[in-house]
Amino acid sequence: MTHRVVVVGSGFGGLFAVKALAKADVEVTLIDKTSQHLFQPLLYQVATGILSEGEIAPATREILARQKNVRVVQGLVESIDITAREVCWRFHDLERTTPYDSLILATGAGQSYFGHTEFATFAPGMKSIDDALELRSRIFGAFELAEISEDPDDVRRLLTFVVVGAGPTGVEMAGQIRELANRTLAHEFRRIDPSTARVMLVDGAPQVLPPFGPQLGEKVARELRRLGVEVVLDTLVTDVDDTGLTLKHKDGTTTRVEATCKVWAAGVEGNPLGRSVAEQAGAGVDRAGRVEVLGDLTLPGHPEVYVIGDLMSVEGVPGQAPAAIQSARYAAESIRTRLAGDVPAKPFAYFDKGSMATIAKYEGVVSIGPLKFTGFLAWLAWLLLHLLLIAGFKQKVSTLVRWALSFISNGRSERVTTNQQLVGRLAMEHLGRRTSGPLMRGELADKDR
Numbered sequence: 001m002t003h004r005v006v007v008v009g010s011g012f013g014g015l016f017a018v019k020a021l022a023k024a025d026v027e028v029t030l031i032d033k034t035s036q037h038l039f040q041p042l043l044y045q046v047a048t049g050i051l052s053e054g055e056i057a058p059a060t061r062e063i064l065a066r067q068k069n070v071r072v073v074q075g076l077v078e079s080i081d082i083t084a085r086e087v088c089w090r091f092h093d094l095e096r097t098t099p100y101d102s103l104i105l106a107t108g109a110g111q112s113y114f115g116h117t118e119f120a121t122f123a124p125g126m127k128s129i130d131d132a133l134e135l136r137s138r139i140f141g142a143f144e145l146a147e148i149s150e151d152p153d154d155v156r157r158l159l160t161f162v163v164v165g166a167g168p169t170g171v172e173m174a175g176q177i178r179e180l181a182n183r184t185l186a187h188e189f190r191r192i193d194p195s196t197a198r199v200m201l202v203d204g205a206p207q208v209l210p211p212f213g214p215q216l217g218e219k220v221a222r223e224l225r226r227l228g229v230e231v232v233l234d235t236l237v238t239d240v241d242d243t244g245l246t247l248k249h250k251d252g253t254t255t256r257v258e259a260t261c262k263v264w265a266a267g268v269e270g271n272p273l274g275r276s277v278a279e280q281a282g283a284g285v286d287r288a289g290r291v292e293v294l295g296d297l298t299l300p301g302h303p304e305v306y307v308i309g310d311l312m313s314v315e316g317v318p319g320q321a322p323a324a325i326q327s328a329r330y331a332a333e334s335i336r337t338r339l340a341g342d343v344p345a346k347p348f349a350y351f352d353k354g355s356m357a358t359i360a361k362y363e364g365v366v367s368i369g370p371l372k373f374t375g376f377l378a379w380l381a382w383l384l385l386h387l388l389l390i391a392g393f394k395q396k397v398s399t400l401v402r403w404a405l406s407f408i409s410n411g412r413s414e415r416v417t418t419n420q421q422l423v424g425r426l427a428m429e430h431l432g433r434r435t436s437g438p439l440m441r442g443e444l445a446d447k448d449r
């Protein structure tokens, strides 16, 4: 019988693992709760109206159409029995069990609210298309509401945007909201002046972009301040509600900030399936719930179960796309080696290709080994690299066109917001399992919302 490989997750890890198995004599089943391969690094551009969701999330089925040894199915994996070697999943009310000989688990990580899952209702994270569209509605909606509000306090609250977490996502998000307010929306309102919006970036760490080192962090913070972003460091968020949030500073004092629109870009938490398989195998999980895998990315006593990408915990390996891709290729190669009856592969070794982020239009930051710089060249490097990584020729071309238009004109063509985006998630929670299918249950399980 042909060797059966089940891959769970169609993110960078899952997709690249499947592609790396294209020439292997195996039968692959790829299961994901969504129908897409999501390019998470560009979610913030969907949230702020630069790109459409289709540009960063092509259909997985289409990407893999020519790879004959893979079958793509949409379904929420609810449990994995690593003794019986079975994956149980469902799509709406259809429940299925898929047996495997090798399993690659690549379900990534969700947003962590550090034990305060109740914050999620008021400060959505940025992990999925749903998150990005909900945030788009909240951001543009805040300007709309401000335009028709009579009370100056309401206007101030509506025009205050707080981004929690000063990693690359938080920096990019804060920079984009600032640009939106300063440039895109500058002449469109009659009663409010969008450029008076207050954009805050808050983090418990003493610097922005900690992985980039203190020097670059200081430079980026200066640049953000120059653009008009209030950078508040050494400060923890202790409470979040409908109308604002409470900040606790290093000296122990607290501040209440009135803000309708909050974005949570701090902390990650391994997908719950990781903890489940780790418990079954007697493996540990780290503080973020990521699985402490063996050197060959498998579980103790289960050389057929690989945990890769953001869900694995390996010393010195960051939760970034290159790590997911490299671990995916390693797992696929290891399966091929085992099938050929050869000695197991050497332990996984991560090759650090550096980090990049954008701060605003024409402003980026790059850190590749000793090479560290900010400015236009860094922005251009970021642009080219992301263009290369976007899956699908159509998506590459349309993204390039959108970028060109929005950089030349400051305009953004993806500004559609709907009621569905704004209230959809809450409505689905109320409707329950009968109507919402796997997407909702996955979200609920991840965020306990």
Ligand SMILES: Cc1cc2nc3c(=O)[nH]c(=O)nc-3n(C[C@H](O)[C@H](O)[C@H](O)COP(=O)(O)OP(=O)(O)OC[C@H]3O[C@@H](n4cnc5c(N)ncnc54)[C@H](O)[C@@H]3O)c2cc1C
Residues within 6 Å of the ligand: 008, 009, 010, 011, 012, 013, 014, 031, 032, 033, 034, 036, 038, 039, 040, 041, 042, 043, 044, 075, 076, 077, 078, 106, 107, 108, 109, 126, 127, 168, 169, 271, 273, 308, 309, 310, 311, 319, 320, 321, 322, 324, 356, 357, 442
């Ligand atoms: C906003 C943001 C910006 C980022 N920016 C950068 C960047 O600039 N550079 C960089 O290198 N990295 C960046 N990253 C990190 C990078 O995106 C991740 O490291 C990478 O996506 C990890 O790949 P993965 O396959 O492990 O997980 P993911 O890409 O998260 O994929 C997990 C997949 O599993 C599926 N899934 C989850 N649970 C289930 C279930 N129960 N059943 C079925 N399917 C399930 C999900 O639908 C998803 O498709 C960013 C991440 C975010 C969120």
